Amino acid sequence: MTASPSHSPPLAERLRPKTLGAVVGQQHLLGEGMALRLAFESGQPHSCIFWGPPGTGKTTIARLMADAFDAQFITISAVLGGVKEIRDAVERAQLAQAQGRQTLVFVDEVHRFNKSQQDAFLPHVESGLFTFVGATTENPSFEVNSALLSRAAVYVLQALTPEDLMKIVASAQ
Secondary structure, X not given: OXXXXXXXXXXXXXHOOOOHHHOOOOHHHHOOOOHHHXXXXXXXXXXXXEEOOOOOOHHHHHHHHHHHOOOEXXXXXXXXXXXXXXXXXXXXXXXXXXXXXXXXEEEEOHHHOOHHHHHOOHHHHHHOOOEEEEEEOOOHHHHOOHHHHOOOEEEEOOOOOHHHHXXXXXXXX
């Protein structure tokens, strides 16, 4: 008889920071008095786009933003999803709003959505139904339509330094 395989989450998920202070790197955004830190501290979520290389904390920061504002967190993958997933997110956000709860809709790889898919977010961002957070590895000025881009702050995340990576490795041990 063989032992059943372990169903523990992947290492990256186990190491994902649970607080803003535990995020490694991105001090130009998250350091004391910096733009994104101030946004968290304001108590008012706002739509934004995180632009940076893979593994720099885009998803983590979006999750922490939802936690900071006690918002429902809905993830849509632009690689796998489409207008149906956007409609589902809208329905879930409407239910949450009816219960007095905010919603943050996180769109991973937002640059992969076409113009009409990106446009589907506009009325809901404008009405305040949910806070839109997109993540992209591509320049949003070229890959995100101008209407959506004009309603979101763009935060540029930088690649982690060797020192940052050493901190992450040390925390894994």
